[in-house]
Amino acid sequence: MRSLLAMWIGWRFYLARQSNRFINFISFASTAGIALGVTVLIVVLSAMNGFEKELxxxxxxxxxxxxxxxxxxxxYDWQNIVNDANQIPGIVAAAPFVRMQGLVQKVGGFQGLTVLGIDINNEANVSNIKQFMSEQSWQSLGEQETNNIVLGRGLAKSLDLKVGQTLSLYMPNVNAQSQGKIAAAKSHRFIVSGIFELGGELDMSTAYIPMQHAAKTLNLGDSVSGVRIKVDDVFAAPRLIRDLGYSQQQYVYISDWTRTQGHLYQDIQLVRMVMYLVLALVIAVACFNIVSTLVMAVRDKQSEIAILLTMGMKKASVMLIFVVQGAFNGLLGCAIGAVLGVSISLNLSAIAKGIESILGIQLLSADVYFIDFLPSELNGADVVTVVCLAFIMSVIATLYPAWKASQTLPARALAGR
Incomplete structure (x- = not known):
């Protein structure tokens, strides 16, 4: 009952702050600071989740x-590796590939290009690249004896190529290399049969051709450059790939995504942690504005506190009054921040596109990042964590002023009234 009375008085004191304009302004500043910090932290965490999801x-x-x-x-015996991979729990699928490295000519010079020869029947089990091109483009890679090539949209735009046009790929002369001779690069012609649009660096540096044609170009016969592996848990990939590689009779290089793309995941986690700490400190600063608000409120309510103590209210109840008053500031800021943060996060990609179209800029360049848009993935647990963190810090900020209020001497306070 006493707690309910203290909470009700705290609510009344919270409403009565409107009578003092300066206290009201400081209270508004603390609430706005908490709301802004919560909003930005939710949006940043959603963006980091989006980057991780896209990765x-x-x-x-x-x-x-x-x-x-x-x-x-x-x-030579790639089928045996595929069979071994299917026997290891955690490995989902395996597919052979032939890799070619070459140069393509564009305005201003040459550009390196990685060409992957794939078998579409096996590749669909280990890669989602089919989702980023048309069905016609995908089926063109199934015509194994043809010199079809599917380019990334970024590269096709850079080379000013369209479907049906011809691309020349300059590669070292395989026959000369096998004889230990140095020879000029040999040109291989391909017909652009499709375009894929993945976004980011892969659009500019990767192309796909039928695997049999790639093997024929490199004089590999029925052998392949390597075998691609897909696992159900990407973080278990290093262990699973190592176990598969060590079980082979032929010497093989063992590679996993943590060696080629792992730095991106580490960068995302580092940015997430740094931003979380920085914005948590911003929220803490905003919360401690509540200290200023309550200190002035305690000085303003000295006589009321003295009367309550004289009437028998316990010091703990007096503390609760001002804890409740300050907690309302934090609660209001958390609520506003959560609503704004969730709203912006759900529409972050559209908002970023709008800013790009209005200002005529590109926030994320495909030449630098692995995607060319701003992703967002709202996580309910992040929202709850941020709101709880902000509210707890706002309550902690009320403890000292509330304790000072409970130490008020009624006689001295009433004498100075």
């Missing part, structure tokens, strides 16, 4: 989780 679903959906590549020679 896993988009980039790691196309880039293999792991690879086994022949050492100084192709892999």
């Amino acid at each position: 896993e679903q988009r980039l790691l959906g196309v880039v293999s989780h792991g690879e086994l590549i022949g050492v100084n020679e192709p892999i």
